Amino acid sequence: MFYDRAKIHVAAGRGGNGCVAFRREMHVPRGGPDGGDGGRGGDVILQADPQVRDLRAFAYKMHFRAQSGRPGSGARKHGADGESVVIPVPLGTQVWSEDRLLADLVRPGQRVVVARGGAGGRGNARFVTSVRQAPRFAELGEEAESRWLDLSLKLLADAGLAGLPNAGKSSLLRRLSNARPKVADYPFTTLEPMLGVVDWSGEGDCFTLADVPGLLEGASEGVGLGHEFLAHLERCELIMHVVDLTGYYGTEPITAFRTILHELQAHASALAEKPQVVLLNKIDVLAAEEVAQWRERFLEEVQRLRDEGHPAFTYLLGEEPPLLERLVWPVSAATGAGLSAFLAWVGPLLQTMRERTLGAGQGEFGFADEETAVLEPSLTETEDETGHVTYRPLPARGRGFTVRRGPSGFIVEGPAVKRLVSRFDLTDDEAVRYLQERFVHMGLQAALEAQGAQPGDEVEVEGHVFEFQ
Numbered sequence: 001m002f003y004d005r006a007k008i009h010v011a012a013g014r015g016g017n018g019c020v021a022f023r024r025e026m027h028v029p030r031g032g033p034d035g036g037d038g039g040r041g042g043d044v045i046l047q048a049d050p051q052v053r054d055l056r057a058f059a060y061k062m063h064f065r066a067q068s069g070r071p072g073s074g075a076r077k078h079g080a081d082g083e084s085v086v087i088p089v090p091l092g093t094q095v096w097s098e099d100r101l102l103a104d105l106v107r108p109g110q111r112v113v114v115a116r117g118g119a120g121g122r123g124n125a126r127f128v129t130s131v132r133q134a135p136r137f138a139e140l141g142e143e144a145e146s147r148w149l150d151l152s153l154k155l156l157a158d159a160g161l162a163g164l165p166n167a168g169k170s171s172l173l174r175r176l177s178n179a180r181p182k183v184a185d186y187p188f189t190t191l192e193p194m195l196g197v198v199d200w201s202g203e204g205d206c207f208t209l210a211d212v213p214g215l216l217e218g219a220s221e222g223v224g225l226g227h228e229f230l231a232h233l234e235r236c237e238l239i240m241h242v243v244d245l246t247g248y249y250g251t252e253p254i255t256a257f258r259t260i261l262h263e264l265q266a267h268a269s270a271l272a273e274k275p276q277v278v279l280l281n282k283i284d285v286l287a288a289e290e291v292a293q294w295r296e297r298f299l300e301e302v303q304r305l306r307d308e309g310h311p312a313f314t315y316l317l318g319e320e321p322p323l324l325e326r327l328v329w330p331v332s333a334a335t336g337a338g339l340s341a342f343l344a345w346v347g348p349l350l351q352t353m354r355e356r357t358l359g360a361g362q363g364e365f366g367f368a369d370e371e372t373a374v375l376e377p378s379l380t381e382t383e384d385e386t387g388h389v390t391y392r393p394l395p396a397r398g399r400g401f402t403v404r405r406g407p408s409g410f411i412v413e414g415p416a417v418k419r420l421v422s423r424f425d426l427t428d429d430e431a432v433r434y435l436q437e438r439f440v441h442m443g444l445q446a447a448l449e450a451q452g453a454q455p456g457d458e459v460e461v462e463g464h465v466f467e468f469q
């Protein structure tokens with residue numbers, strides 16, 4: 001099984017509570033408040049890891065929770081921060097929350113903070129003012145974020161093999177790369193996508209090649225297996241379209257070729273528009289004249305498509321149409337015939353295509369796909385020394401509040417007041433007095449007065465009832 005979808009729940013750690021403590025020393029007659037701050041809760045982070053093949057790990061474990069911050073203690077001791085959880089995911093993982101794309105992890109080491117740990121509460125030592133020398137309250141740790149995420153994997157490969165079952169796609173991957181996919185003389189040998197690394201120069205210049213299950217007529221509507229995996233071709237720079245010249249499974253080569261073009265188009269027109277080259281496979285079984293004839297027929301077919309303006313055969317790099325001769329390659333996966341010339345041409349081409357895509361900043365790996373550009377507005381991108389990009393939520397510093405009349409008094413709402421009241425123990429008189437000071441400070445008192453609030457009126461702040469004073 002190849003797992004390209006998963007659902008997980010992530011919960012960050014909440015912040016540790018601030019501490020209420022007073023210094024007690026023999027020689028200090030009136031010890032001051034010295035309660036320390038609570039530690040920060042840990043984050044939950046997803047990190048792209050080239051060692052991870054697919055999302056199978058999440059079939060067994062779907063809940064991830066980071067550690068909470070420890071409470072502060074006396075002598076102004078800061079509580080320890082909670083440990084973050086780093087979850088490795090395969091390259092090409094897209095992170096969705098309620099149908100919104102949060103991040104697309106395409107570079108090794110790239111990270112996204114998917115649940116942010118809560119801030120630690122301040123200890124009572126931090127609430128000392130000239131008029132409040134011995135506060136007996138402290139701030140509570142901040143609640144942590146938690147949410148469900150949908151992960152979906154879209155493989156990242158420079159090139160992808162497409163073709164009918166039994167065309168010889170896996171044989172080509174075997175011949176060209178370090179991968180060892182299963183090869184057999186029956187259709188649907190390949191049941192799941194596989195990636196291989198092709199050292200095209202023999203000196204370590206590589207591209208990655210994806211083999212996906214064979215496509216049948218009707219694949220885009222769900223026939224066969226291929227449709228499930230078509231999405232994995234979406235992020236390639238180039239499709240290597242493999243045709244079996246022996247027509248072994250009863251499909252005439254030109255018909256086979258048209259069938260695949262049709263299925264790509266039916267799946268997504270962006271897929272059909274992706275540049276293609278045609279590999280005419282199994283030439284070892286044919287006489288040289290036959291091979292030459294097939295090559296001519298395919299060149300005519302491709303020329304016809306170009307005349308119709310088919311983008312797959314018109315744009316390889318920029319506006320200049322590639323030489324027609326370069327788009328059709330007679331090869332043999334069995335003997336290797338034709339493949340070194342093909343690699344010598346396609347290797348540098350793929351490198352240029354990849355650089356151009358990265359440079360243009362569209363998506364990450366080809367496919368000027370709008371989706372890959374969308375990031376949750378509340379995420380910021382930062383780059384560390386190693387060039388790894390991290391997405392993290394912006395601090396939720398919503399400002400302001402609204403005041404309206406309710407059935408029995410006034411109702412106050414807003415992110416800032418909500419955060420404030422959630423951070424204190426409202427059964428503690430002193431903490432409530434402190435909150436009221438803050439309300440004055442943030443203009444809430446004035447806003448209530450302006451709306452005609454009288455001493456004794458009920459004021460409901462984010463669900464907590466206070467008396468107006």
Ligand SMILES: Nc1nc2c(ncn2[C@@H]2O[C@H](COP(=O)(O)OP(=O)(O)OP(=O)(O)O)[C@@H](O)[C@H]2O)c(=O)[nH]1
Nearest residue numbers: 165166167168169170171185188189190214333334
């Ligand atoms: N003679 C010859 N046979 C080949 C060549 N390439 C592949 N074959 C044979 O064709 C059959 C199918 O090859 P695969 O590589 O499994 O084909 P595939 O396209 O991966 O097939 P699916 O995974 O079923 O989609 C096998 O019996 C291969 O040995 C070739 O160049 N010459």
Ligand SMILES: [Mg+2]
Nearest residue numbers: 169170189190
């Ligand atoms: Mg195969």
